[in-house]
Amino acid sequence: xxxxxxxxxxxxxxxxxxxxxxxxxxxxxxxxxxxxxxxxxxxxxxxxxxxxxxxxxxxxxxxxxxxxxxxxx
Numbered sequence: 001x002x003x004x005x006x007x008x009x010x011x012x013x014x015x016x017x018x019x020x021x022x023x024x025x026x027x028x029x030x031x032x033x034x035x036x037x038x039x040x041x042x043x044x045x046x047x048x049x050x051x052x053x054x055x056x057x058x059x060x061x062x063x064x065x066x067x068x069x070x071x072x073x
Contacts, residue, residue, distance in 0.1 A: 006062060027062045029055055 001007050002022035009015045010031035018026045 008059060029059055
């Protein structure tokens, strides 16, 4: 993990382990979604956007900032 530009974890325990292993940047994306905090919002055509899609968008944003471009991966 020392050489990774970013380590993505799903909980605080894994984040602590990553830091102890030498990770310079740790991003936490929860493995469970708090539905009180993150409401499902309808897409423009009225269909709901799944919470998983929101987490994936966040992950891609993190990876893109770490690597410069998701397309280069």
